[in-house]
Amino acid sequence: MYSLVPVVDAVVIDATDPEAVASFWQRLLGGELVRTSNGDIDLQDGPVRLYFQHVKDDVKRGKNRLHLDLRVPPDVRREAVERALSLGATRADDVYPGDEFQVLRDPAGNEFCLIWN
Template sequence: MTAQLAATVLGTPDPPALADFYRELLGWVEMSREPGWVRLRHPEHERPGLSFQLESDHVPPVWPQHPGVQQMQAHLDVQVDDLDREVERAVSLGATVESHQPQPDGVRVIRDPHGHLVCLFLPGY
Protein backbone atom coordinates (compact mmCIF):
# COMPACT_ATOMS: atom_id res chain seq x y z
CA MET A 1 0.00 0.00 0.00
CA THR A 2 1.16 3.52 -0.76
CA ALA A 3 0.58 6.07 1.97
CA GLN A 4 -1.10 9.35 1.00
CA LEU A 5 -1.85 12.41 3.05
CA ALA A 6 -5.66 12.51 3.19
CA ALA A 7 -6.33 15.65 5.21
CA THR A 8 -5.15 18.20 7.69
CA VAL A 9 -7.34 18.53 10.76
CA LEU A 10 -7.61 21.71 12.84
CA GLY A 11 -8.98 21.68 16.37
CA THR A 12 -11.40 24.47 17.16
CA PRO A 13 -14.13 25.37 19.65
CA ASP A 14 -16.53 25.97 16.70
CA PRO A 15 -15.93 23.66 13.70
CA PRO A 16 -18.76 25.05 11.51
CA ALA A 17 -17.61 28.66 11.92
CA LEU A 18 -13.97 27.88 11.16
CA ALA A 19 -14.95 25.68 8.22
CA ASP A 20 -17.01 28.56 6.82
CA PHE A 21 -13.95 30.84 7.03
CA TYR A 22 -11.75 28.40 5.10
CA ARG A 23 -14.50 27.55 2.61
CA GLU A 24 -14.67 31.23 1.68
CA LEU A 25 -10.90 31.79 1.82
CA LEU A 26 -9.99 28.79 -0.32
CA GLY A 27 -13.10 28.44 -2.48
CA TRP A 28 -13.44 24.81 -1.36
CA VAL A 29 -16.64 22.82 -0.97
CA GLU A 30 -18.12 21.26 2.12
CA MET A 31 -18.26 17.48 2.06
CA SER A 32 -19.80 16.78 5.45
CA ARG A 33 -21.01 18.60 8.52
CA GLU A 34 -21.69 16.73 11.73
CA PRO A 35 -21.78 17.85 15.33
CA GLY A 36 -18.17 18.48 16.18
CA TRP A 37 -16.77 17.77 12.69
CA VAL A 38 -16.73 19.48 9.27
CA ARG A 39 -14.80 18.37 6.17
CA LEU A 40 -13.85 20.53 3.17
CA ARG A 41 -12.13 19.67 -0.09
CA HIS A 42 -10.99 21.32 -3.29
CA PRO A 43 -13.87 21.43 -5.79
CA GLU A 44 -11.95 19.26 -8.28
CA HIS A 45 -10.05 16.90 -5.95
CA GLU A 46 -11.26 14.51 -3.26
CA ARG A 47 -7.99 14.59 -1.28
CA PRO A 48 -6.20 16.08 0.49
CA GLY A 49 -8.91 17.82 2.44
CA LEU A 50 -9.14 20.17 5.38
CA SER A 51 -11.22 19.13 8.37
CA PHE A 52 -12.25 20.79 11.62
CA GLN A 53 -12.87 18.93 14.85
CA LEU A 54 -14.37 20.13 18.10
CA GLU A 55 -11.79 20.97 20.74
CA SER A 56 -13.61 23.02 23.33
CA ASP A 57 -10.37 23.72 25.22
CA HIS A 58 -8.38 24.82 22.13
CA VAL A 59 -5.54 27.21 22.97
CA PRO A 60 -4.06 29.16 20.03
CA PRO A 61 -0.26 29.13 19.75
CA VAL A 62 1.89 32.08 20.73
CA TRP A 63 3.68 33.76 17.81
CA PRO A 64 6.54 34.21 17.66
CA GLN A 65 7.08 31.25 19.91
CA HIS A 66 9.09 31.25 23.10
CA PRO A 67 9.62 28.74 25.92
CA GLY A 68 6.84 28.09 28.40
CA VAL A 69 3.85 28.90 26.18
CA GLN A 70 1.65 27.02 23.72
CA GLN A 71 3.94 26.23 20.77
CA MET A 72 2.87 26.23 17.14
CA GLN A 73 2.60 22.59 16.08
CA ALA A 74 1.81 23.29 12.43
CA HIS A 75 0.58 26.05 10.18
CA LEU A 76 -1.04 26.26 6.76
CA ASP A 77 0.72 27.76 3.73
CA VAL A 78 -1.68 29.25 1.17
CA GLN A 79 -0.32 30.47 -2.17
CA VAL A 80 -2.01 33.58 -3.57
CA ASP A 81 -1.62 35.68 -6.73
CA ASP A 82 -2.11 39.09 -5.11
CA LEU A 83 -0.82 39.23 -1.54
CA ASP A 84 -2.31 42.57 -0.51
CA ARG A 85 -5.74 41.74 -1.93
CA GLU A 86 -5.83 38.29 -0.31
CA VAL A 87 -4.68 39.60 3.07
CA GLU A 88 -7.46 42.19 2.90
CA ARG A 89 -9.99 39.52 1.92
CA ALA A 90 -8.85 37.19 4.72
CA VAL A 91 -9.23 40.03 7.23
CA SER A 92 -12.74 40.76 5.90
CA LEU A 93 -13.56 37.08 6.60
CA GLY A 94 -12.34 37.35 10.20
CA ALA A 95 -8.56 36.81 10.08
CA THR A 96 -6.06 39.06 11.82
CA VAL A 97 -2.60 40.05 10.58
CA GLU A 98 0.25 39.22 12.93
CA SER A 99 2.51 42.07 14.02
CA HIS A 100 5.58 39.80 13.73
CA GLN A 101 6.35 39.17 10.05
CA PRO A 102 9.52 37.08 9.53
CA GLN A 103 9.90 38.12 5.87
CA PRO A 104 9.59 41.67 4.54
CA ASP A 105 8.16 40.70 1.14
CA GLY A 106 6.10 37.97 -0.45
CA VAL A 107 4.68 36.40 2.73
CA ARG A 108 2.18 37.55 5.35
CA VAL A 109 1.47 35.68 8.56
CA ILE A 110 -2.18 35.84 9.58
CA ARG A 111 -4.35 34.10 12.15
CA ASP A 112 -7.66 32.53 11.26
CA PRO A 113 -10.63 33.51 13.46
CA HIS A 114 -9.72 30.80 16.02
CA GLY A 115 -6.02 31.61 16.25
CA HIS A 116 -4.37 29.09 13.89
CA LEU A 117 -1.42 30.55 12.02
CA VAL A 118 -1.57 30.77 8.22
CA CYS A 119 1.07 32.06 5.82
CA LEU A 120 -0.26 33.68 2.67
CA PHE A 121 2.53 33.76 0.12
CA LEU A 122 3.25 34.71 -3.47
CA PRO A 123 4.62 32.16 -5.97
CA GLY A 124 8.37 31.83 -5.56
CA TYR A 125 8.39 32.34 -1.79
Protein backbone atom coordinates (compact mmCIF):
# COMPACT_ATOMS: atom_id res chain seq x y z
CA MET A 1 0.00 0.00 0.00
CA TYR A 2 1.30 3.45 -0.91
CA SER A 3 1.45 6.31 1.56
CA LEU A 4 -0.57 9.40 0.77
CA VAL A 5 2.14 11.57 2.32
CA PRO A 6 4.51 12.72 -0.43
CA VAL A 7 8.27 12.88 0.05
CA VAL A 8 10.55 15.51 -1.46
CA ASP A 9 12.28 13.94 -4.43
CA ALA A 10 14.35 16.90 -5.60
CA VAL A 11 14.64 20.65 -5.50
CA VAL A 12 14.28 22.00 -9.03
CA ILE A 13 16.23 25.07 -10.11
CA ASP A 14 15.37 26.92 -13.33
CA ALA A 15 18.34 28.27 -15.28
CA THR A 16 19.17 29.59 -18.73
CA ASP A 17 22.52 27.79 -18.39
CA PRO A 18 21.77 24.72 -16.28
CA GLU A 19 25.22 23.25 -16.84
CA ALA A 20 27.00 26.24 -15.28
CA VAL A 21 24.65 26.44 -12.30
CA ALA A 22 24.75 22.66 -11.77
CA SER A 23 28.55 22.71 -11.89
CA PHE A 24 28.65 25.34 -9.11
CA TRP A 25 26.35 23.30 -6.89
CA GLN A 26 28.30 20.09 -7.55
CA ARG A 27 31.55 21.77 -6.49
CA LEU A 28 29.82 23.12 -3.37
CA LEU A 29 27.91 20.00 -2.32
CA GLY A 30 29.52 17.05 -4.09
CA GLY A 31 27.55 14.39 -5.93
CA GLU A 32 27.38 13.37 -9.57
CA LEU A 33 25.97 15.37 -12.48
CA VAL A 34 23.79 13.34 -14.83
CA ARG A 35 22.43 14.81 -18.05
CA THR A 36 18.84 13.74 -18.61
CA SER A 37 17.33 12.71 -21.93
CA ASN A 38 15.71 16.14 -22.31
CA GLY A 39 18.98 18.01 -21.70
CA ASP A 40 18.40 19.01 -18.09
CA ILE A 41 20.96 18.16 -15.42
CA ASP A 42 20.40 16.09 -12.30
CA LEU A 43 22.77 16.39 -9.31
CA GLN A 44 22.57 13.00 -7.63
CA ASP A 45 24.22 11.38 -4.60
CA GLY A 46 24.83 14.64 -2.73
CA PRO A 47 23.19 15.70 0.52
CA VAL A 48 20.07 16.74 -1.42
CA ARG A 49 19.04 15.94 -4.99
CA LEU A 50 19.01 19.06 -7.15
CA TYR A 51 17.55 19.14 -10.64
CA PHE A 52 18.49 21.95 -13.04
CA GLN A 53 16.03 22.56 -15.83
CA HIS A 54 16.56 24.81 -18.80
CA VAL A 55 14.32 27.85 -19.16
CA LYS A 56 14.49 30.51 -21.88
CA ASP A 57 13.73 33.52 -19.66
CA ASP A 58 15.50 33.39 -16.33
CA VAL A 59 15.08 37.01 -15.27
CA LYS A 60 15.02 36.97 -11.49
CA ARG A 61 12.68 39.47 -9.90
CA GLY A 62 12.99 40.05 -6.15
CA LYS A 63 13.91 37.71 -3.34
CA ASN A 64 13.52 33.95 -3.77
CA ARG A 65 10.37 32.48 -2.28
CA LEU A 66 12.22 29.23 -1.61
CA HIS A 67 15.89 28.68 -0.80
CA LEU A 68 18.27 26.12 0.67
CA ASP A 69 19.70 26.45 4.18
CA LEU A 70 23.05 24.66 4.33
CA ARG A 71 24.38 23.98 7.83
CA VAL A 72 28.10 24.33 8.52
CA PRO A 73 29.92 23.92 11.86
CA PRO A 74 30.21 27.26 13.71
CA ASP A 75 33.99 26.98 14.02
CA VAL A 76 34.50 26.92 10.22
CA ARG A 77 31.78 29.36 9.17
CA ARG A 78 34.19 31.94 7.77
CA GLU A 79 36.07 29.31 5.79
CA ALA A 80 32.78 27.88 4.47
CA VAL A 81 31.67 31.32 3.26
CA GLU A 82 35.06 31.96 1.64
CA ARG A 83 34.92 28.55 -0.09
CA ALA A 84 31.46 29.26 -1.51
CA LEU A 85 32.65 32.66 -2.73
CA SER A 86 35.72 31.11 -4.35
CA LEU A 87 33.43 28.67 -6.23
CA GLY A 88 31.38 31.50 -7.72
CA ALA A 89 28.83 32.51 -5.08
CA THR A 90 28.30 36.17 -4.26
CA ARG A 91 27.25 37.78 -0.99
CA ALA A 92 23.61 38.83 -0.66
CA ASP A 93 23.97 41.35 2.15
CA ASP A 94 21.04 43.26 0.64
CA VAL A 95 18.80 40.36 1.76
CA TYR A 96 20.28 39.94 5.24
CA PRO A 97 23.32 41.91 6.50
CA GLY A 98 23.58 40.26 9.94
CA ASP A 99 26.06 37.75 11.33
CA GLU A 100 23.80 34.92 12.54
CA PHE A 101 24.04 33.31 9.07
CA GLN A 102 25.26 34.31 5.61
CA VAL A 103 22.97 34.75 2.62
CA LEU A 104 24.71 34.07 -0.69
CA ARG A 105 23.69 33.83 -4.35
CA ASP A 106 24.68 31.10 -6.78
CA PRO A 107 25.93 32.11 -10.26
CA ALA A 108 22.31 32.38 -11.51
CA GLY A 109 21.32 34.71 -8.66
CA ASN A 110 19.44 32.16 -6.52
CA GLU A 111 19.79 32.85 -2.80
CA PHE A 112 20.93 30.22 -0.33
CA CYS A 113 22.09 30.46 3.27
CA LEU A 114 25.06 29.08 5.11
CA ILE A 115 23.80 28.66 8.66
CA TRP A 116 25.73 27.82 11.82
CA ASN A 117 23.36 28.46 14.70
